[in-house]
Amino acid sequence: MTSPYQSSNTPADPRHSSRLGLAQRFYLLEVLSGLKLTGLRFFANMARHTLHTVFRVKSAHGAVTIQYPDERRPYSPRLRSLHRLVRRDDGSPRCVACMMCETVCPAHCIYIVATEHPNPEIEKVPERFDIDLGKCVFCGYCVEACPEDAIRMDTGILEFSSFSRGG
């Protein structure tokens, strides 16, 4: 029994080498047609790049690649990026230290220490709210679990390296 992925290189097979013509046996036409396609793409891209860079034709895109990190693709609004804590109008954190995010986090990367809030209408406020990004799996469960909408993952920050040690 032969495998369906195994080629049948038998004389009955039209792809068998004995049934190929002389030019096909040398693969010369195929090599030249491949070089023609590559050359056409090369000179078309070079002409477009010259129009964009030298003659400043803005409608001609300079390169088909994205010049990351100076140029980026538009991100989806649903993208989960680095967390941020939302503030109230007075600047204090909206978080009430209910520990829901710390409890639901599957990576155990959130550490909260609660304390009393000076406003008696607000029960608690986080004294410490640490996220260990080395453990975070960016599942977004903390955002879903938060009853106060105090934590969001909409900063758009994906790279945690920087160009200098000062940020």
Place this chain on the structure above:
Amino acid sequence: MIYTKETLLALEPAGPHGVPTSPVPIPADRTMPVIRSTPS
């Protein structure tokens, strides 16, 4: 790579097309290197 409450509170939401508006924060546990001059 631990981000503290103050760091997370200082971040702003991304702009249009998801471009970040805040600089990449420095984690609290990242230590700056001590550059020592070699004795001549």
